[in-house]
Amino acid sequence: MRPVRIALFIAALGAFQAQAGVFDDDEARRQIADAKAKAEARFDQQAKAQLDLAGQIQQQAEEISRLRGQIETLGYELETARKRQQDFYLDLDTRLRKFEAAATAAAPVAPDSAPSAKPANDPAKExxxxxxxxxxxxxxxxxxxxxxxxxxxxxxxxxxxxxxxxxxxxxxxxxxxxxxxxxxxxxxxxxxxxxxxxxxxxxxxxxxxxxxxxxxxxxxxxxxxxxxxxxxxxxxxxxxxxxxxx
Incomplete structure (x- = not known):
């Protein structure tokens, strides 16, 4: 009788251990699934942050490019305005010089009353x-x-x-x-x-x-x-x- 009881005890113990093993596998799977879900969530969050950062960098690059274009445009406009002003003054200078030369040529020449101590400059050479x-x-x-x-x-x-x-x-x-x-x-x-x-x-x-x-x-x-x-x-x-x- 006693051997039968021992056999039943051993069988029950094996069934318990088998059931415990099943429970351990399920818990492990659940933990793995949770860890995987958390990892994917962190990955998604990091990916979103990287995308946001990439978007901000792109916006800043576009803004820098726009500002650089404005600076180049303003520089060109300033140089163009300076050149126009320079050309204007050059043209005005040339016109005034021609007018002065014509006025000098038309002015009556007074006879010399005394020898000049300083020889007159040559207007043509000047x-x-x-x-x-x-x-x-x-x-x-x-x-x-x-x-x-x-x-x-x-x-x-x-x-x-x-x-x-x-x-x-x-x-x-x-x-x-x-x-x-x-x-x-x-x-x-x-x-x-x-x-x-x-x-x-x-x-x-x-x-x-x-x-x-x-x-x-x-x-x-x-x-x-x-x-x-x-x-x-x-x-x-x-x-x-x-x-x-x-």
Missing amino acids: GSEYEAALNQFKAGKYKEAAAGFGAYVQKYPDSSLAPNAQYWLGNAWYAQRDCKRAIEAQSVVTGKYADSAKAPDAWLAIATCQQELNNPTAAKRSLDTVIAKFPGTPAAEAARDRLKKK
């Missing part, structure tokens, strides 16, 4: 040398133009074209991005040739250089000087426009 320097400037050869205009004002300081040459000397230095020398040259126009037609434009050029040298106070003072000294001139109007934009 004009030729001035024209040569101006052509260098027109061709974009600013270094050569600066040398030509500098030599001209040294050689012909009392010439009717001296204020113009001094003004273009300042512009030639500015074109080489040497604002210090440009201001020095234009200051001669506003000082020595203060009554010339180039004086108000020289003040404007000085203000431009002062602004580029991060000296807005001095630039404003120069613009105010244009308005005060030369009211009703195009230079004064340009100075007012600049002050409004500040």
Whole structure:
């Protein structure tokens, strides 16, 4: 009888262990499934975050590209405006010089009452040398133009074209991005040739250089000087426009 009981106990124990094994497998599967679901959820969340970040990077890249395009456009427009202004002044300078030459040729020549202590300059030679320097400037050869205009004002300081040459000397230095020398040259126009037609434009050029040298106070003072000294001139109007934009 006893052996039968032992056999039944062993069978029951085996069935219990089998059932326990089934329960362990189900729990393991459930845990694996939960872990897999959590991993997939984290992956989805990370993927979404990466997509959002990629979208933000793309938007920033597009914004940078747009801003770069605007900067390039503004730079082109500024350079175009500067070129138009330069061409305008060159054309105006040429017209005024021709008018002055015609007026000089038409003026009556007074007889000499006494020998002159200083020989008169040759207007044709002066004009030729001035024209040569101006052509260098027109061709974009600013270094050569600066040398030509500098030599001209040294050689012909009392010439009717001296204020113009001094003004273009300042512009030639500015074109080489040497604002210090440009201001020095234009200051001669506003000082020595203060009554010339180039004086108000020289003040404007000085203000431009002062602004580029991060000296807005001095630039404003120069613009105010244009308005005060030369009211009703195009230079004064340009100075007012600049002050409004500040």
